[in-house]
Amino acid sequence: MQYGQRHLKGDPLPWLLNPENPSVRYWTLMDILDWPASDPEVQETRAAIAQQPLVEELFSLQRPEGHWGEDETKPYTAQGAVAVLTLLHMLGAVPDGRTTAGCNSFLRFCQHESGGFSMTRKLRSGIFPCTTGGHLPFLVYFGLNDDPRVRAAFAFLIEEMSSENALNCGRYHHQPCLWGAIAALNGLAVLPAEMRTSQSQEVVNRLANALLGARYDFEGEHKRWLTFGAPRAWDLLSALKALAAHGFAPDSRFAPLFELALSRQDSQGRWLCGSVSHTWPIEKRNQPSKWITLDALRVLKKV
Template sequence: MLPARAVQDWLLETENPSVRYFTLKCLLGRDQTDGELQAARRAIMASPAVQVILDQQHPDGYWLKPAQYYTGKYRSTVWQLLILAELGADPADARIQKACDFILTQAQHRESGGFAEKGGRNGGNAGLVLPCLTGNMAWVLLRFGLAADPRVQAAVDWITTYQRFDDGIATAPQGWPYDRFEMCWGRHSCHMGVVKAMKALAEIAPQARAAAVAETLARAAEFMLVHHIHKRSHDLARKSKPGWLRFGFPLMYQTDALEILNLLLDLG
């Protein structure tokens, strides 16, 4: 087994500036004024992966085609934003800000705050709001420093209001937004919707979490623990999600055991 110092040195190698950045920030506790942390973020923005994504961005902030922000898998706006956020791209960059404003304008359902897979005449289509997409976009926007934006708060409120944690109830939930996508809600809540909701809310600093956020996080964590992460809660000898033991990146709307375990660890 490698000594801890050797592992730390490996994580701090400059070859992968995203890993270096998150090691400095999350493992070593450096704050945003730290020179090494700032240099690592500059290196992220200059890295080939980030550069090739930003080079393909339209001046109006989107990728591929505006209306295909979600359905253009996996080269359109939603997916590029997810990758940029996972890599630790700089939220102060004007191109990142432009992309965030685009997705808020085009994909968010105005009345509820949820995010829809297709837009309508005035933002996201109410009948096409998805829990995993809402969680993912809320996480992206929070990670990019937009917690104070009322539209992002509306997305957080959507999660705390509508996200469910059903584990094989007798009758599927009725009414909006539950009656459109049985695969998302039904009698058993979609695991991916739960995980992405948990991921978004966990991005909020503990001291800034409202009571509804803390309660929703607790319910999401319990849902995953009851399932032993990837098993069937009513028969733990069976794996409900065996694919979650095959790790990869980027996860997009999917998840895996590592992402879930990291979230649970972050939540204590």
């Protein structure tokens, strides 16, 4: 019951804990069952992550200079640093010198003098807040939370998202960009404790209200929000996960969105994968997804 089993049509836990996928098993032990990192079984599972063919492949593609892809100055390509570091974070790869080198490469070529991240460090564009929020989690996970460059990125994100029109995006027809709200909330979820202020909390509240108060049209404009993907950060489950991370699960506006996500589970308490990566697919389309089910349990645990 501790992970919201009463909301499930079946118990997916044995399936998630199967050793065949050590990454999912590791996060299930840690995030759902709250096992300590010092537990021998947790340590054994994490050690197995490094031996997965995909993890070995990702590190084998890293260049001696620390980057991925042919051009270090373009980390946003399909096989560039952003895609690889995001995936390694998701897989639970242990931070080491290789991940630090990759993060340093990313920061060298994607951080603007303002502190924010963009496709190129030379341009200040309206996509800075969402890219900044979206990449801070892997930078913190890989141990750069005390790095002055990462602190500058947090400060940028808070300042940029403090304006009333922070979510007005030219790429979204100048409407509030809900994708941007999810990305910013994900970044602020890993904000160091000493940087948390009344201003940062006001930003969190504004972003959460944008997601909770939106007029969703799940038959039209927001229909694809009901297609859950792995990895993917722009769907209903991603929004619920971001909201739950900031303590908004008890909000009355959360409930109908949560119920809609629950309705997508199958008879065994599993969620299907509707969207996959073409570069490094970790699931199969229209098949039960361990990764999506894991995220659903992460949300359920906070309800």
